[in-house]
Amino acid sequence: MATIDDVAKAAGVSVSTVSYVLSGKRPISAPTRARVERAIEKLGYRPHAGARALASARTNVIALMAPLRVGVNVPVIMQFVAGVVTRARDFDHDVLLLTQDDVSGLDRVTGGSMVDALVMMDIEADDPRVPLVAAAKQPTVLIGLPQDPEGLSCVDLDFEAAGRLAVRHLAGAGHTDVALIGSPPEVLRRHTSYAERLMRGLRSQAKSSGVAVKVEACDSSPSGAAAAVDALLATAPDTTGIIVHNEGALPHVLSRLAERGIVVGTDISVVAVCPTDVALSQRIPMTSIDLPAEDIGKVAVDMVMARLEGEQPSETRLLAPVLTERESSASGPAAAAAG
Amino acid sequence: MATIDDVAKAAGVSVSTVSYVLSGKRPISAPTRARVERAIEKLGYRPHAGARALASARTNVIALMAPLRVGVNVPVIMQFVAGVVTRARDFDHDVLLLTQDDVSGLDRVTGGSMVDALVMMDIEADDPRVPLVAAAKQPTVLIGLPQDPEGLSCVDLDFEAAGRLAVRHLAGAGHTDVALIGSPPEVLRRHTSYAERLMRGLRSQAKSSGVAVKVEACDSSPSGAAAAVDALLATAPDTTGIIVHNEGALPHVLSRLAERGIVVGTDISVVAVCPTDVALSQRIPMTSIDLPAEDIGKVAVDMVMARLEGEQPSETRLLAPVLTERESSASGPAAAAAG
DNA sequence: CTTGATCGTCGAAGCGTTTCAACACGCTAA
């Protein structure tokens, strides 16, 4: 491999000049720049990343810690990851991928100066990784909200607002009895805060809109979804509006409703909280509140880069939910009675 | 951050001694080793990755190029990735994630010595990336088979054997008219070779088993799957055995069959080619040929590491397919007539 | 003309490791 020395020699300049041509940190005259660039081109020169990292204390790599276990959220996770990776490239950074359970990896990459910054997904309320990265010299942004962010930046969908929005939509359409089919019990047990935030919004809006609300946890398997539907219709038979916040269970919930002869969009309205492409690939196009996973990933990178540049203070950004009406929701009994 | 100098000073030895304690490349007496280790512990010392890479020409990072676009294969991709990342850790390596379309990333990471080796997924028959990595100084392994591997290592499921196995299973159960519901047209157009290999195996076994075989491409959407089922049953109404090689379409294929009053496992046998967890999360547990994505990812890492260590020659490894009988397949007309 | 800026370039000192050659030491074998 050619080194910066070879380039300098070939161009008849000093190595520092080559370096400045590359970094643009000092003015270089047009002819000199041209000679250097020609030499770089001719030699196929690529700066050695390690040498650069050593000299500049910058690696141009960010770490992304993602849950790679197979499970319900796989498509969502991929979208986060895709958002992070593509946006990182816009800042001329690459992405080092860590798995969620590799907690010691945090020490390894921060302590060893392998990365300039970190993004961590799937934050739990009392996440053991948070104090670790809070102590690191690299800035971090969390996707999700821990109980105590310890001066770290966070970004997420505003699930509380999403809960309110979903209920408002159903109540506005005349539904008086609504229900949530939510995350699997193990997710709730892990206290991934989004489930709780969604419920909080749901309940508060239900109260002020005067609608009844029932909550049903739901395993993502076909049988789990069927059980949740059955339990719901047994205990709250007047339910005409359902909010589903569980991508994995969504198709099975719809199947079960169909099996029971219930026509979604007519007999019952369903609002899904999920990425748009998931909403569109169901048996009918679902009314949904978008979970803009890719955008969140991008925002996370924007935030972490901002902290890397200037000395921005940490901040928490909650993205406003957007509801798109499609074929799975319609007017409920109150509106029908009125109309 | 503490440096190796600090450690050396604290332990009262030279830096080279500290280095040798860390790498184990030279014998160090027990007491000295203990003093050094105590100093490392006390100072919280972590070797600087960049400095290490510069001095040793090893980064302990491998690149993984994965297709991050959203689409049918998302769960499979995640399993590959998970396999690669976890196995890489076993070799004390981290993973740098590149997206499929970032072709220039190959140059960046190889030329800049950011990684020791590469793994590339989703290889197409005439993949433009193959010559690039073939020219790189780092070893590469491909997941999938290009037309011309150019001395690179490859690993994949033996799809041709899988095709044969599926037909043999159905033919053995007495089915005389079988069909393949395959990949979306765009995948076929990209010449991702697995689709073609599966078909080759299918056809050769059909011939020797004396069964008729019909092939139907299939979009992964609900409507695409329905159309494929309808087309199949219109043009080959005697079909009693179906092989589905399309994770995304699988649930919709089953739905459509159910809508048409066809009972899977009784009227028609279905064999899926997909990861086990996908096979198990359908409306009934599917007889399937496992796509061991995680294993393939692990094997890929094993192979690339082997090439990194010794001077292994390149090789191609095709994993033998395994068929597991579950509830979606049963005896066909010939067997029924005989029994 | 001087005096200062400004501009473009250069030399050299790091950055934190690894690793090679060399050396001190205590042994064994001659």
Next chain:
DNA sequence: TTAGCGTGTTGAAACGCTTCGACGATCAAG
């Protein structure tokens, strides 16, 4: 006694880059 050897340790030279301070030129202002 000494040559020779293995063991454990060291010093110093890379590794390839960034960046600081300095320096010669050029040019405007006084």
